[in-house]
Amino acid sequence: MNRRAFLTVTGTGATAGFAGMKLTHRDTPLPAGPAGNSAVAVLRADSYTKDLVSPILGGIRACSPQLADYVKGRRVLLKPNLVEFDSNTAINTDPRFVMAAYEVFRTLGAAEVMIAEGPGHRRDTLDLADQARYFDNVPGFEGLFTDLNRDDVSPVTNFAGEERMYFPNTALGADLIVSLAKMKTHHWAGATLAMKNFFGLVPGSVYGWPKNKLHYIGIPQSIVALNRRFRKTFALVDGIVGMEGNGPIQGRPKASHVIVMGRDLVAVDATCCRIMGIDPAKVEYLRLAADMGHIGTDRIEQRGETVASVRTDFELLESFRQLRLV
16 A cells, blocks of 8 residues: 555544543643743754754753643644755755654653644645655654645634634644744745744645635734644744745755744744844734734843854845845
């Protein structure tokens, strides 16, 4: 039986098992977005071939020690940025980064760690993942992965002014969603980071490609609405090699040699912007999300490296050069 036939038979059962698993600590809430300052860890990482598990574990304990206790016995969903057929550039979250995150959350005691994505273009998602070398670098990838574009869905009310929106049950049933974003520029939003990565939680089988409903609502507005709906989250941004210029697909690889992480996704994205040489106060979706997290450096506690020590200005399209951080 080939893998498509296998997943057709087993996919629904695997998703149902993930959603219906009886786990411990279910009444213990994940700490809400901070009323005080937000901690964001910035770590140097020279390449994908070196140990990434140890520094990520250290970064989590430095910026969010409560997270390590929270994930024990829970369902963790890893959400990479898997966009387009490619194996050699910086379009997709590197599979070695995804594998490191998988090992981290298993080490922290998660009962289940899944990988899920709903690419914005109408593609065979498994073939896309195959070309991106996910099958080569993530053992048992087929059994861990759910295509959110074709997952069973349930309604959510009052989303971005809409009476209801439908979301994948795998995402709705997760105790923690980890945004494994790629550090990239974006030809509409200016930058695509941890928050924008949640576009992949919207099912293309319901709303079309490239997630037409979100474009109708508005890209900045949709980014904020998704992050308001999904609050039990953590960000791990792959900035080891990012993308500059005409991102998120047609730009050029940009080595930044960093991993950025934290519970406050607004603060994480603001920190990533500063590393990229972008002023986060000029990025529309971050301005709209200012009540959800922190943008200002006076409210973000940097752990690990300072932004100044790792700043690597990304080339911006001419239409976004006004975003440049002075």
